[in-house]
Every structure is written in C-alpha cells, then in structure tokens.
Amino acid sequence: MQDFINYNEYSRQEWSQFHGAYFNNISDEDLDKIKSVDDQVSLADVQEIYTPLRHLIHVYFHNYQQLSLAKADFLGKKPHKVPFIIGISGSVAVGKSTTARLLKVMLQRAYPQYKIEQMTTDGFLYPNEELERRNILADKGFPWSYDNEKLLNFLEAVKANQGSVTYPSYSHIIYDIVPDHLNELQNPDILIIEGINVLQLPQNQNLYVSDYFDFSIYVDADPQLIEKWFIHRFEGFLIEENKNPNPDNFYYQFTKQPLEQALATAHQVWRDVNYNNLVKYIAPTMNRADLILHKTKHHKIDHVLLKKY
Numbered sequence: 122m123q124d125f126i127n128y129n130e131y132s133r134q135e136w137s138q139f140h141g142a143y144f145n146n147i148s149d150e151d152l153d154k155i156k157s158v159d160d161q162v163s164l165a166d167v168q169e170i171y172t173p174l175r176h177l178i179h180v181y182f183h184n185y186q187q188l189s190l191a192k193a194d195f196l197g198k199k200p201h202k203v204p205f206i207i208g209i210s211g212s213v214a215v216g217k218s219t220t221a222r223l224l225k226v227m228l229q230r231a232y233p234q235y236k237i238e239q240m241t242t243d244g245f246l247y248p249n250e251e252l253e254r255r256n257i258l259a260d261k262g263f264p265w266s267y268d269n270e271k272l273l274n275f276l277e278a279v280k281a282n283q284g285s286v287t288y289p290s291y292s293h294i295i296y297d298i299v300p301d302h303l304n305e306l307q308n309p310d311i312l313i314i315e316g317i318n319v320l321q322l323p324q325n326q327n328l329y330v331s332d333y334f335d336f337s338i339y340v341d342a343d344p345q346l347i348e349k350w351f352i353h354r355f356e357g358f359l360i361e362e363n364k365n366p367n368p369d370n371f372y373y374q375f376t377k378q379p380l381e382q383a384l385a386t387a388h389q390v391w392r393d394v395n396y397n398n399l400v401k402y403i404a405p406t407m408n409r410a411d412l413i414l415h416k417t418k419h420h421k422i423d424h425v426l427l428k429k430y
C-alpha cells in the first residue's frame with residue numbers, strides 16, 4: 122500500500138459516521154429521483170456513502186467560495202462566479218456515470234439555489250472516422266484517442282464562465298460521436314465531469330485536465346468484477362437493440378449472432394482494450410484523486426480512502 126501512504130482509509134462503517142447535518146435528510150421524492158438514475162443503486166449506499174461524501178464536498182465548496190472572495194479582495198476586483206468542478210475517474214464500466222448522476226441529484230437537493238451540471242469526457246474522443254484515419258480505432262479510450270486540446274480549451278471556457286459553452290456528445294448505442302449535435306452548458310455553479318482520462322497526464326500540453334478540478338474522485342474495483350459489469354452493460358444494450366433493431370446501431374450486428382458468440386467478442390474487447398487501458402493508463406492515475414471509492418460485489422462500496430494533505 123506504499124502508493125496510498127498519503128491517504129487515510131475508512132471502513133464503510135467509519136465513513137458512514139461523517140454525515141454532518143444531512144443525515145436522514147432524504148425524502149421519498151429524492152429516493153425516487155435517485156432510483157431513476159439506476160434502479161439498482163443501493164439506498165444503503167446513498168445513506169452511508171453518498172451523504173458523507175456530499176458533506177465533504179460541501180466543506181470543499183464552502184472553502185472554495187471563501188477563497189475566491191479573498192482572492193478577488195486581494196486583487197481589488199469584483200468577485201465573479203467561477204464554477205466548482207468535480208472530476209470522477211476509473212475504469213470503463215466501473216460506474217463513473219452512475220456515481221456522477223447520483224452525486225448530481227444529491228448535491229442539487231442540498232443546493233437548490235445552485236445550477237449543477239454533469240457530463241462525460243467521452244464526447245472528446247475523436248469520431249470513428251478520424252480514429253480510422255489515424256489507424257487507432259482499436260485504441261478507443263486510450264489517451265491518444267481523445268482530442269485533448271479541445272478538452273482543455275473546453276475546460277478553460279467553462280472556468281472563464283462567460284456565457285454558453287458547447288461540447289460534443291458520444292453515444293454508446295451508435296459507438297461514435299453523435300453527428301451534428303452539441304450539448305450546451307450555461308454558467309453552472311458546480312460541474313461534475315466523469316471520464317476514464319480525467320486524471321491523466323497530458324500527451325503534449327503543459328496543462329492537465331485535473332488542473333481545472335476542485336475535487337476529484339476515483340472509483341476503484343477488482344478488474345474481474347468490472348469485467349462482469351462491462352458484460353452486463355453489453356447485454357443490456359443488446360436487449361434494447363433486440364427490442365428496437367436499427368441497422369445503424371453498433372449493437373445491431375450482435376443481434377444477428379448467437380448470444381455466446383456476441384458475449385465472446387465482448388469479453389475479448391474487455392481483455393484487449395478496456396482491461397489493457399485500465400492497467401496501463403487509468404489505474405496509475407488513482408493516487409491523484411482526493412478520494413477513492415472502493416467497490417466490491419454488486420457495486421457495494423466497502424471502503425473509502427481520503428487524501429491526508
């Protein structure tokens with residue numbers, strides 16, 4: 122555990138005590154909203170893991186606002202709103218987007234007066250056509266498959282907070298960047314950004330994506346479990362495709378094959394691409410996160426590591 126010498130580790134039971142004033146502050150309406158994020162999300166996790174996490178983020182956010190005011194005062198300038206950015210990293214299919222969506226619902230409940238947005242860096246992958254042109258389609262998700270300059274420019278624009286900022290979106294269904302479509306961000310107070318690359322070091326730039334983060338989380342789990350979750354998600358996409366087949370969709374090809382053959386391909390993609398990427402480029406970024414959520418079977422969080430300094 123040499124790599125984690127600068128973290129304190131808390132068991133689930135210990136962590137659940139750090140809930141602050143928000144304990145038992147979850148209404149039935151909130152639970153319904155949380156269930157709509159992923160109907161398998163455990164409500165015990167919400168109470169025991171996410172309520173303390175929200176409390177901790179409150180501490181960071183409060184401190185951030187105070188510091189922003191003090192800095193403006195130091196410079197003799199009028200204070201202006203700069204979005205607080207939370208980064209979430211971890212393997213493909215470890216549950217980053219589910220964690221991000223859950224955190225958004227929880228924070229929105231705590232801060233109804235603030236605008237909270239959530240997004241993924243998947244939209245900054247090069248489109249398949251460009252990946253093919255560069256002969257790196259099989260490297261999708263590896264650091265060089267992202268337009269990192271575009272991502273950094275986007276983050277700079279978000280922090281500058283001078284009006285609407287747009288960004289592309291990625292679809293797992295078509296397995297590509299959605300053509301002719303941009304999402305829009307309008308002056309959020311808090312932005313949650315999840316992606317496998319958010320804690321990575323730059324390829325050629327001097328800036329890191331994480332230079333823009335005010336709090337960061339890494340979601341960790343045994344790769345054998347993550348493989349199961351990856352396959353489960355693949356099967357879910359396949360079930361949906363069978364219900365509404367569309368030859369333009371990526372999963373359509375698998376509806377024409379015996380299930381075992383489709384699943385064998387999914388396992389191979391996991392091994393050759395996503396597992397490889399996890400070991401070489403994602404897991405080594407774990408000890409840059411402020412907080413590590415460690416998951417065990419059924420996505421249950423069994424312990425939490427918090428950076429000491």
Ligand SMILES: Nc1ncnc2c1ncn2[C@@H]1O[C@H](COP(=O)(O)OP(=O)(O)O)[C@@H](O)[C@H]1O
Binds near residue numbers: 213217354
């Ligand atoms: N807390 C959770 N409880 C139950 N299922 C979950 C949970 N988090 C994620 N999942 C499931 O695991 C799979 C991967 O999650 P997802 O959020 O898509 O991962 P990522 O964004 O890291 O690729 C999905 O099928 C999702 O429904």
Ligand SMILES: CC(C)(COP(=O)(O)O)[C@@H](O)C(=O)NCCC(=O)O
Binds near residue numbers: 241
């Ligand atoms: C788009 C991704 C790089 C990002 O993954 P996410 O964290 O959204 O699950 C990944 O889902 C992916 O497509 N990887 C390439 C190999 C594959 O799973 O097909």
